[in-house]
Amino acid sequence: MSTIDSVLQENRLFPPSEDFRIKANVSGMEGYNALCEKANNDYEGFWAELARDLISWKKPFQKVLNESNAPFFKWFEDGELNISYNCLDRHLDARGDKTAIIFEADDGTSKHVTYRQLHTQVCQFANALKAQGIKKGDRVVIYMPHSVEAVVAMQACARIGAIHSVVFGGFSAGALRDRIQDAAATLVITANEGVRGGKPVPLKAVVDEALGLEGSESIKHVIVYRRADHDNVAFKPGRDLWWHELTQNQPAQCEPEWTNAEDPLFILYTSGSTGKPKGIQHSIGGYLLGALVSMKWVFDYREGDVYWCTADVGWITGHSYVCYGPLAIGATQVVFEGVPTYPDASRFWSMIAKHKVTTFYTAPTAIRSLIKLGADLPKQHDLSSLRILGTVGEPINPEAWIWYYEVVGGSRCPIVDTWWQTETGANMIAPLPGAVATKPGSCTLPLPGIMADIVDEAGAPVDPGKGGALVIKRPWPSMVRTIWNDAERFKKTYFPEEFNGKLYLAGDSAHFDENGYIWIMGRIDDVLNVSGHRLGTMEIESALVANPLVAEAAVVGKPHEIKGEAVVAFVVLKQARPEGEEAKRIAKELREWVAHEIGKIAQPDEIRFGDNLPKTRSGKIMRRLLRVIAKGEEITQDVSTLENPAILDQLRHSAL
Numbered sequence: 001m002s003t004i005d006s007v008l009q010e011n012r013l014f015p016p017s018e019d020f021r022i023k024a025n026v027s028g029m030e031g032y033n034a035l036c037e038k039a040n041n042d043y044e045g046f047w048a049e050l051a052r053d054l055i056s057w058k059k060p061f062q063k064v065l066n067e068s069n070a071p072f073f074k075w076f077e078d079g080e081l082n083i084s085y086n087c088l089d090r091h092l093d094a095r096g097d098k099t100a101i102i103f104e105a106d107d108g109t110s111k112h113v114t115y116r117q118l119h120t121q122v123c124q125f126a127n128a129l130k131a132q133g134i135k136k137g138d139r140v141v142i143y144m145p146h147s148v149e150a151v152v153a154m155q156a157c158a159r160i161g162a163i164h165s166v167v168f169g170g171f172s173a174g175a176l177r178d179r180i181q182d183a184a185a186t187l188v189i190t191a192n193e194g195v196r197g198g199k200p201v202p203l204k205a206v207v208d209e210a211l212g213l214e215g216s217e218s219i220k221h222v223i224v225y226r227r228a229d230h231d232n233v234a235f236k237p238g239r240d241l242w243w244h245e246l247t248q249n250q251p252a253q254c255e256p257e258w259t260n261a262e263d264p265l266f267i268l269y270t271s272g273s274t275g276k277p278k279g280i281q282h283s284i285g286g287y288l289l290g291a292l293v294s295m296k297w298v299f300d301y302r303e304g305d306v307y308w309c310t311a312d313v314g315w316i317t318g319h320s321y322v323c324y325g326p327l328a329i330g331a332t333q334v335v336f337e338g339v340p341t342y343p344d345a346s347r348f349w350s351m352i353a354k355h356k357v358t359t360f361y362t363a364p365t366a367i368r369s370l371i372k373l374g375a376d377l378p379k380q381h382d383l384s385s386l387r388i389l390g391t392v393g394e395p396i397n398p399e400a401w402i403w404y405y406e407v408v409g410g411s412r413c414p415i416v417d418t419w420w421q422t423e424t425g426a427n428m429i430a431p432l433p434g435a436v437a438t439k440p441g442s443c444t445l446p447l448p449g450i451m452a453d454i455v456d457e458a459g460a461p462v463d464p465g466k467g468g469a470l471v472i473k474r475p476w477p478s479m480v481r482t483i484w485n486d487a488e489r490f491k492k493t494y495f496p497e498e499f500n501g502k503l504y505l506a507g508d509s510a511h512f513d514e515n516g517y518i519w520i521m522g523r524i525d526d527v528l529n530v531s532g533h534r535l536g537t538m539e540i541e542s543a544l545v546a547n548p549l550v551a552e553a554a555v556v557g558k559p560h561e562i563k564g565e566a567v568v569a570f571v572v573l574k575q576a577r578p579e580g581e582e583a584k585r586i587a588k589e590l591r592e593w594v595a596h597e598i599g600k601i602a603q604p605d606e607i608r609f610g611d612n613l614p615k616t617r618s619g620k621i622m623r624r625l626l627r628v629i630a631k632g633e634e635i636t637q638d639v640s641t642l643e644n645p646a647i648l649d650q651l652r653h654s655a656l
């Protein structure tokens, strides 16, 4: 990948300023090393102390880590707590009137919600859920716009011990049905309509469509938040209920359900190497600890900060750094409903100035597109409130890093490039900004207590400069507990036999540089990273072959300037290979089909029709050749094992 090539040459170090270092929660490399040493010497004691310091327990834990049923690890298993209590109630005495959320709507209007107000809303909604018969352990699907109410819905589930499964509002009815079915959810929480970039998002209509599909029969009720000021959505009597009607007479107090640290908190589906998304299951205690520790160390949280993570609650970043982390630590945060380019490409910058944001966390793809749309725009806004910048989701190329650092951060704010995953629950590899000097394009060093390494096929550590598989050698508190309904797949995917089931395999390749810094190079499985979103190539292929016109399809990624990776689909139709206008028409139809099957984010950027796909004599599709063709490069590899070499030429000239 071109971005990887250019990052390899980057070697500049950016140490924190002295002023930053002195004030930081973890100060200087002495501070960082001391924490690492503590974790090395007494791993359980290290985490136990943090868990006691940062979390309010109803019943303190005695046991720290249980490895007896590895890789199904347990943390703080005899402890009892409630995560919503930790995010809300415990702040009420000291910070009840502090703003918890500054919500800015798509149209630019904003409102402040205090911790006390948020607590009331969560309690009322939790009571409404109980009144609908929702109880501990039930699965609730949340298909909401990015909003205060989405946070309320998640927190209310957590308050009563129900397991939420948030589905990103851009996913299709089919994807929503799959997730409802896998989790056997009984309730969906949605909105009549969302709005993003001035355009309506028909959430309730998609829910209705999903519930009309086979497999979603477990759903008893749909709660509808009236985001758009109208009632013109279909309402099914007995099934559909208005949020405001359900909550209006509910008491403002709701005793939290005292859950076990190992009870499931949520399921969040993510793509893997097969066609079926995995229900990543997190548990309460360890997950909360990961969110809190990273707020403190990586985002260097201090009273007075205004934190803004731009991720939607539909992704793990929105779970850990919108719904849970900032509230658990008592921060004021911005929740933004809209998109970075509406009404224009200075939206982020004007919002930073308006709300005096101190800590800004976004994705490289957003940074790259905003550079393209207006590299000078940040200069027109007062960004002097900023003190930390963060990135997540994909590698950031040094050019974008430097722009972010200089133009947005005024060469004053450390950039925390945070590597982590849906499965890890919280930041894993990232510079602690008052300690670790940053380097453009590298996520630098693991957090203290995170035993990251890079190994070869035999599981042996690789030398600096050599690529290998990124692994985590010890269980950590916020790690995935299992795949919902599929413990076997959990074991096979993350603790494979090739490493004796002992190492957590992240699925990324990486290398160390001469400073011991980690560089993420990309996925080693059939997973694409498009605009920081994870997409399984198999998932897109299954969607394509489900179309009646399609006989066969293979999907690969190719580098893309803004999105990081673009989706390229090679398609064989049941009919003769189309050309000209017909090919264009069918390509358009297939793109719309994928949007409808999975969601717009999975739409192929490019479609190439062929009479066949390049296959070995045993019938295996040679994807590495497809990757070369997709990139538009010459094929230099050995093609002698190919059954049908002539097909390569045809595919090379067929981009649409």
Ligand code: WT7
Pocket (backbone or CB within 6 Å): 270, 316, 317, 391, 392, 393, 394, 395, 396, 417, 418, 419, 420, 421, 422, 423, 443, 506, 507, 508, 520, 522, 523, 529, 532, 533, 534
């Ligand atoms: C995959 C996880 C973690 C929240 C967002 C994505 C890639 C993530 C970085 C980074 C390079 C990164 C990896 C990882 N990734 N952060 N800072 N540098 N790559 O969560 O959807 O679970 O995807 O995103 O490939 O495995 P996710």
